[in-house]
Amino acid sequence: MENGYDKSQLRDLHMLVEHIGPFREGTHLFREGDAFNAIAAVRGGTVKTYVTDTAGREQVQGFFLPGEVIGLNAISSNRYPCNAVALDAVTLCRFSFPNIAALARRLPGLQEHLFRLLSQDIGKAALLAGNYTTDERMAAFLLTLSRRYAARGFSAHRFCLTMSRTDIANYLRLAPETISRVLRRFQDEGLIKVERRELTLTDAARIEELARAVLRG
Amino acid sequence: MENGYDKSQLRDLHMLVEHIGPFREGTHLFREGDAFNAIAAVRGGTVKTYVTDTAGREQVQGFFLPGEVIGLNAISSNRYPCNAVALDAVTLCRFSFPNIAALARRLPGLQEHLFRLLSQDIGKAALLAGNYTTDERMAAFLLTLSRRYAARGFSAHRFCLTMSRTDIANYLRLAPETISRVLRRFQDEGLIKVERRELTLTDAARIEELARAVLRG
DNA sequence: CGGTCATTTGAGAAGCCTCAATATTAGTGG
């Protein structure tokens, strides 16, 4: 336990946690405009958040893997500003936000943790906003997936792309066809091996090199 | 007073506020990697935040007008993840973050306010990340400037672009030449009137129409 | 086996960038 919470505090925390799911692929966890009352940590599966613009195009805002928190951007307006959908079987830990905020007043460590979580997400959103080439963006995308899986104990060099090519395209602001072509070229150049949605990083060093501009270190 | 703080609470708040500046145009308020200890609200002037990527290109992350808060994205790592520079004469209110976080534990309203601020910034960053046309992005940029100035009591349809065309380009992920051409075309089409850095919105309705895809309502 | 959907592949077009030249502005010093 590295949280620094004692037993009674953990009991308090436990009181506001609600395990929900599993949700099947395609299930919406919340929709744009829904009243906000809880944030949630992904326990298993992948969640995609997105909005649909006035022209009907889907703008993917992010993919959330196990251990990552969704709903933080809903605090400011008390409504979810985007849709969230399960890309595979998803289970969640649901935290009542009013309750956790109240508890955070008594537990400095928890308040700090929440501030940190929120602050992190600002930076993550800024990442993709940058002006980078197609290759840089794809490399950064694959590398962050790799690192996030690794952080959760999964393999860093071999994992499954739980999202479709179209989802990746809408996330990286490219056409689906471009995703196909870049992945193929990366494979031809020996950077990766991709078969269907199974992905292997065969030359992580060069991927990192490409992604450096985006990820900065 | 709409804050909901009483007199003694305001005194507490006042204790942690430090008015600093003015800083001259070009002055760096902080640099990437600097130790984080305070957030700051802009009192006057404009602040630009940016990072420089490995290829030496400047990636502008945002412009901050009076009333807006800088430094929130530094909380998570305890270091500023970007540079901040004054675009004109800038004055700031500086808040020691450890102190304000401590105070927030006693003032639920303040804690909520901070959560809101942080949450808002997540959404702002996501805005620009979307996949939009040049015209949509430019219209959204001009319209948000207009709204932000209006929120602070300045004119909504006439204001000064305190940043260079190059800054706008680096923010909107376009070439400076493209900025020039779009502004000229907008003017030719009667949407705006631009002379030097003085900008007038002559057809706010059509600007809003263009920006709708980005701003969503 | 047939149908549906995701993905791949190709060809052509469009949009934006790059490069280069010119124009304009602001600042400086005579």
Next chain:
DNA sequence: CCACTAATATTGAGGCTTCTCAAATGACCG
């Protein structure tokens, strides 16, 4: 007050990257 310089902004021409449209392929499911 004016000339000179440097920086910013504008404009034009051509090229490149990515998109769009269309078709073919392959995977999965009943």
